[in-house]
Amino acid sequence: MVLGREFEEMCAQMYYRGKMFGFVHLYSGQEAVSTGVIKACLRKDDFISSTYRDHVHALSKGVSARKVMAELFGKKTGVSRGQGGSMHLFDREHGLLGGYAFIGEGIPIGLGAAYQVAYSRRVLGNESDDRVAVNFFGDGTCNVGQFYESLNMATLYKLPCIFVVENNKWAIGMNHPRATAPSGIADNEPWIYKKGPAFGMPGVHVDGMDVMKVREVAMEAVERARRGEGPTLIEAETYRYRGHSLADPDELRRKEEKEHYAARDPIPQFAKYMVANGLATESDIKALEAKVKEVVDDCVEYAENSPKPDMSQLLENVFADPKGFGIGPDGRYRYENPGFTAGTAEVS
Amino acid sequence: MQRLGCGAAALLRRSQGDGAAAALVPQLVRSYATTQMTIRDALNSAMDEEMARDETVFIMGEEVAEYQGAYKITRGLLQKYGPKRVKDTPITEAGFTGIGVGAAFQGLRPIVEFMTFNFSMQAIDQIVNSAAKHHYMSSGAVTCPIVFRGANGAAAGVAAQHSQCFAAWYSSVPGLKVLAPYDSEDARGLLKAAIRDPDPVVFLENEILYGEPFPVDEAVLDKDFVVPIGKAKIMRSGSDITLVGFGKMVGYNLKAAELLEQEGISAEVLNLRSLKPIDRDAIAASVRKTHRVLSVEEGWPQSGVGSEIISIAIEECFDDLDAPPERVTGAEVPMPYAQNLEAAALPTVEHVVAAVKRMMGK
Numbered sequence: 001m002v003l004g005r006e007f008e009e010m011c012a013q014m015y016y017r018g019k020m021f022g023f024v025h026l027y028s029g030q031e032a033v034s035t036g037v038i039k040a041c042l043r044k045d046d047f048i049s050s051t052y053r054d055h056v057h058a059l060s061k062g063v064s065a066r067k068v069m070a071e072l073f074g075k076k077t078g079v080s081r082g083q084g085g086s087m088h089l090f091d092r093e094h095g096l097l098g099g100y101a102f103i104g105e106g107i108p109i110g111l112g113a114a115y116q117v118a119y120s121r122r123v124l125g126n127e128s129d130d131r132v133a134v135n136f137f138g139d140g141t142c143n144v145g146q147f148y149e150s151l152n153m154a155t156l157y158k159l160p161c162i163f164v165v166e167n168n169k170w171a172i173g174m175n176h177p178r179a180t181a182p183s184g185i186a187d188n189e190p191w192i193y194k195k196g197p198a199f200g201m202p203g204v205h206v207d208g209m210d211v212m213k214v215r216e217v218a219m220e221a222v223e224r225a226r227r228g229e230g231p232t233l234i235e236a237e238t239y240r241y242r243g244h245s246l247a248d249p250d251e252l253r254r255k256e257e258k259e260h261y262a263a264r265d266p267i268p269q270f271a272k273y274m275v276a277n278g279l280a281t282e283s284d285i286k287a288l289e290a291k292v293k294e295v296v297d298d299c300v301e302y303a304e305n306s307p308k309p310d311m312s313q314l315l316e317n318v319f320a321d322p323k324g325f326g327i328g329p330d331g332r333y334r335y336e337n338p339g340f341t342a343g344t345a346e347v348s
Numbered sequence: 349m350q351r352l353g354c355g356a357a358a359l360l361r362r363s364q365g366d367g368a369a370a371a372l373v374p375q376l377v378r379s380y381a382t383t384q385m386t387i388r389d390a391l392n393s394a395m396d397e398e399m400a401r402d403e404t405v406f407i408m409g410e411e412v413a414e415y416q417g418a419y420k421i422t423r424g425l426l427q428k429y430g431p432k433r434v435k436d437t438p439i440t441e442a443g444f445t446g447i448g449v450g451a452a453f454q455g456l457r458p459i460v461e462f463m464t465f466n467f468s469m470q471a472i473d474q475i476v477n478s479a480a481k482h483h484y485m486s487s488g489a490v491t492c493p494i495v496f497r498g499a500n501g502a503a504a505g506v507a508a509q510h511s512q513c514f515a516a517w518y519s520s521v522p523g524l525k526v527l528a529p530y531d532s533e534d535a536r537g538l539l540k541a542a543i544r545d546p547d548p549v550v551f552l553e554n555e556i557l558y559g560e561p562f563p564v565d566e567a568v569l570d571k572d573f574v575v576p577i578g579k580a581k582i583m584r585s586g587s588d589i590t591l592v593g594f595g596k597m598v599g600y601n602l603k604a605a606e607l608l609e610q611e612g613i614s615a616e617v618l619n620l621r622s623l624k625p626i627d628r629d630a631i632a633a634s635v636r637k638t639h640r641v642l643s644v645e646e647g648w649p650q651s652g653v654g655s656e657i658i659s660i661a662i663e664e665c666f667d668d669l670d671a672p673p674e675r676v677t678g679a680e681v682p683m684p685y686a687q688n689l690e691a692a693a694l695p696t697v698e699h700v701v702a703a704v705k706r707m708m709g710k
Binding site: 020021022023071074075080082083084085086087088100101102103104140141143144145171172173174178179180252308309311313314315318325 | 410411414415418436437438439440442443466467469470503504505506507508509510679680681682684685686687688689692693
């Protein structure tokens with residue numbers, strides 16, 4: 001959680017210094033969800049699908065902080081060699097399916113990973129395959145068709161997946177109750193977790209500012225999925241401490257609301273819990289914070305000193321088989337021409 | 349594309365010496381301008397005036413009301429017309445676009461704002477299968493007076509999923525009209541025309557241009573100023589080559605023309621304004637005059653708008669051409685994030701200048 005926070009706050013600094021560009025969406029405030037689900041309950045071979053707010057999900061899943069920072073700097077040493085950027089982090093080795101910029105787009109993708117696990121068990125005979133896929137998305141996404149289509153198929157096909165809604169109350173400037181209808185005839189609240197039972201799966205609400213509580217519900221959902229008993233929908237109530245992205249003036253959220261959630265900051269809350277329960281001392285926590293600062297500073301230095309992508313990358317990875325670029329006037333495949341990947345926007 | 353014979357043709361044309369005459373033609377847009385207006389204000393005032401004129405006009409989309417628009421294009425409209433006519437929607441493109449189309453079938457005139465046109469992919473069934481085809485399928489019984497508008501094409505640093513030009517996609521669909529403004533005059537006049545039009549109009553804006561001020565004269569500020577759909581505009585007259593573009597690329601072409609003028613090449617700059625219907629006559633007339641045509645667009649090359657421009661030039665005035673038509677386009681790759689790759693994926697003024705010189709045999 002501390003790494004997540006420090007990393008994101010460093011991103012803000014680097015964005016304002018012009019080291020990263022475009023849209024940068026920070027996760028500060030929501031760390032208990034990422035840590036409580038991914039770090040606490042998942043294995044390296046499990047899958048997660050994320051959104052444009054994906055840096056900390058990647059870190060929790062074990063992706064190198066250096067490689068994430070380098071990606072945000074648009075450097076060759078980044079997770080996607082600078083081709084993906086902030087909203088599109090991918091790491092196959094760590095089961096990070098991707099950061100998806102479109103609302104709801106990542107959910108069926110995560111479901112596809114779960115489908116592959118189910119296929120491996122049921123068709124390919126790998127009965128011990130108990131990997132799971134966790135789909136992360138926000139409250140704004142719970143009104144998108146792909147979410148409902150996925151809930152239906154997850155139960156229909158009994159897939160090993162978990163839906164985690166990080167309800168931070170605001171979709172850019174749209175407050176959750178302004179966008180989502182009440183969840184019941186006698187219930188005026190737009191609960192998202194209550195949509196679970198309508199699709200034949202458990203729906204659980206959890207305090208997303210409390211990492212231990214998140215861990216508890218996630219553990220149960222993950223175990224259920226590993227046993228082959230199907231999906232779970234978890235709604236974690238949380239809050240982002242910054243605007244939607246660093247370009248958002250954040251003028252609509254009330255000061256009182258921000259203060260309410262600032263007082264429930266998951267990091268000091270958990271530090272207090274650890275000290276009270278004899279899990280760590282104040283000095284342990286200080287040492288950890290110092291260590292994390294070092295790690296984050298190291299990431300920045302690494303990213304700063306890394307080379308830019310080679311121009312050859314402009315045309316690499318468009319196809320797995322570059323024959324897709326077609327045949328040139330000399331009868332050879334275009335990609336075989338020397339200098340093909342030298343990169344030019346001019347096409348004639 | 350082959351470029352055989354280009355040099356010889358260029359030599360022939362140079363001997364006519366019409367470059368000097370073209371240099372005397374003033375840039376009409378700037379000569380009588382009185383006021384500066386940003387594209388944002390042009391779009392905003394167009395919607396404002398049309399909402400005041402016709403109470404069946406309403407706006408819906410994500411963040412259009414309380415947030416005042418993700419790019420502040422709808423600023424102030426909620427305060428003026430209230431939440432019933434400026435409607436914030438959930439993030440449900442397929443749903444709210446469908447509602448807009450359904451309401452238009454019943455006689456309302458919705459303006460559906462896509463935060464960017466990338467998100468219109470979620471709603472393309474409603475745009476292509478519903479909006480574009482109902483008039484035909486119902487044998488004229490149903491009309492769909494709707495405007496789909498928002499930022500199209502590449503912004504800066506927003507990578508593969510947020511940087512795509514949909515001009516070629518939408519302009520290939522029968523039943524849709526597709527407009528792309530370049531300056532504030534276009535933005536105001538075309539948007540007002542789109543809102544008043546009885547058919548579905550796809551209105552492609554450019555995020556990078558929103559804050560850009562352009563000179564406008566009194567006529568443009570008139571409440572009934574509309575730009576006719578289907579007519580291109582000559583932004584700069586020239587005699588050696590026609591540079592055809594739409595949206596932001598018109599600005600690139602104007603800059604390129606200035607640079608080329610210093611080298612004695614007179615380029616005519618044609619602003620398409622309307623991609624569907626496309627002004628075949630204007631393209632052909634210009635090419636007959638200059639004998640060369642270069643199409644410039646940010647989108648991808650294959651089956652792009654440039655393919656259409658070149659087809660028109662060949663179909664309409666093959667015998668007038670002194671050089672094979674060419675196009676400058678974005679590279680045929682998803683938009684990379686890293687700045688150096690992103691820059692290499694997009695057309696530049698230098699690309700336009702280099703292509704023109706090559707076509708002129710210089």
